[in-house]
Amino acid sequence: MLTSNRIISYTNLSSGNISWFFLAREGTFGPFDSKQYTVAVLEQFMKSCLESGNAGGRSVIDHNCQQVDQAKKQSQISLFELIR
Incomplete structure (x- = not known):
């Protein structure tokens, strides 16, 4: 899991x-x-x-990541609130 290609920015002109x-x-x-x-x-x-055994979508989907998916669909969230 490399972070370098995962971070993007957007500038509102x-x-x-x-x-x-x-x-x-x-x-x-x-x-x-x-x-x-x-x-x-x-x-x-x-x-x-x-830590929860989620293989990045390659096999089992973890409960914490399912919570992130569900909350993300409802609104924009801070991940810290879900995975603390």
């Missing part, structure tokens, strides 16, 4: 605001306010998936 996202097999997560925070959330997400 009218406001100049930068939003940060990370990509995972489970979907795109964000927006986050800073790259540093995005990296921290991604690292926590990967740690949680590894």
Whole structure:
């Protein structure tokens, strides 16, 4: 699980605001306010998936990652609230 290709940013040209996202097999997560925070959330997400036996969509889907998927469909969320 490399993080270097998973972090993306989007600049709103009218406001100049930068939003940060990370990509995972489970979907795109964000927006986050800073790259540093995005990296921290991604690292926590990967740690949680590894500790729970989630193989990144290759086999068993973990309960925590299912919660993330469900909550993500409902609204934009902070992953820290789900995987603490």
